[in-house]
Amino acid sequence: MLATTKVYGCIAHPIDHVKAPTLFTSIFNKKKIDAIMIPIHVYPENLENVVNSLKLVRNFHGMTVTIPHKQSISKLCKKLDDDALFTGAVNWIKFDEHRNLIGNNFDGKGFINGFLGQNYILKDKRVCIFGAGGAAVAIAYALTDTNIKSLKIINRNVNKAFHLKEKLTIKHKSLSVDVSNVDNYILDDCDVIINATSLGLRDGDQIPFDVDKTTKNSIIADIIMQPKDTKLLKTAKNLGRSIHYGKYMIESQTDLVGQFLEIW
CATH class of the missing domain: 3.40.50.10860 (Leucine Dehydrogenase, chain A, domain 1)
Structure with missing residues (x-):
């Protein structure tokens, strides 16, 4: 130094x-x-x-x-x-x-780039996102440019989820966006399910959703980077689901960040 x-x-x-x-x-x-x-x-x-x-x-x-x-x-x-x-x-x-x-x-673009970089596909997929806060909004915003078939937003605060839906449909009028709360949700109609909440970050956090409600061909993604294998991803892996790690979201932001900071 x-x-x-x-x-x-x-x-x-x-x-x-x-x-x-x-x-x-x-x-x-x-x-x-x-x-x-x-x-x-x-x-x-x-x-x-x-x-x-x-x-x-x-x-x-x-x-x-x-x-x-x-x-x-x-x-x-x-x-x-x-x-x-x-x-x-x-x-x-x-x-x-x-x-x-x-x-x-860059959270949204970072998540998309990281997901596609692992050879997963978003086009024509039915995507579900848990959360309606900072990272969830960024990812949902970026998803509207990936030709997904539909988006479902599940959040504890349903009003916040509806507000996000309203913003997204203004940007992308033809996109089908549904809202559910964490007490009453269906996941067997989703191909990709993303945890964009902070649940999993701390010891003792509950798992953000019931993986048993997902189909065997679904992909379970988490944005939590540490621990790498969150309770959610461990559960999904044990049930035979494909998983996507949180680390790819930040690793895929590096080129964007370099341009933003004008250092490479």
Whole structure:
């Protein structure tokens, strides 16, 4: 590390699940870029103060944003790119020449690229997504550009799910979008089921849905990166379902992030 080293961050709470600092520092090294990424553990109530302080650190150039800060940090941005505008959530920020925040969200495109990169298919598939928060909105938004047959949104807060449906159908009027709550849902009419909630991140979390309700040919995807084998994916694997790991969502964002940060 040199005095000229550019510093990037990964801001989260809790922090022990994040993989981005290891991943991106490794990429910087491989590409011979004089930069590192550090973990930044911040409680929600301190987010604005920390961000304002980071604006003053001239060799700090941006950061990836994860649970629970994605929506809160969007309100601190001077400019939001299209995906961040739609989702109301940000998973990467950088600074302009005046140290104002510019936010973007690559979760949706990252998930799609990662899923297709594992030789799965989305065209004409019936997709179900659990969750209607930051990552779920980003993934749902990206799914509308993949020619899926239909989308089902299942969420604890049904009003939030209906709001997401309304936004999606404005963007893509011909897409069939259904909404269910977590107490009454059907999965045997779905080809791909995605957990886009935070369930599975912490020890003791309940499994987000009943895998027994899925068909044997369905694909079960999780966005949780740590642990790699979540309870959901372990259960799905034991039942003979195809599974998709959460790590691919962030690994497939690297090219997009490099362009956004203008470093490769």
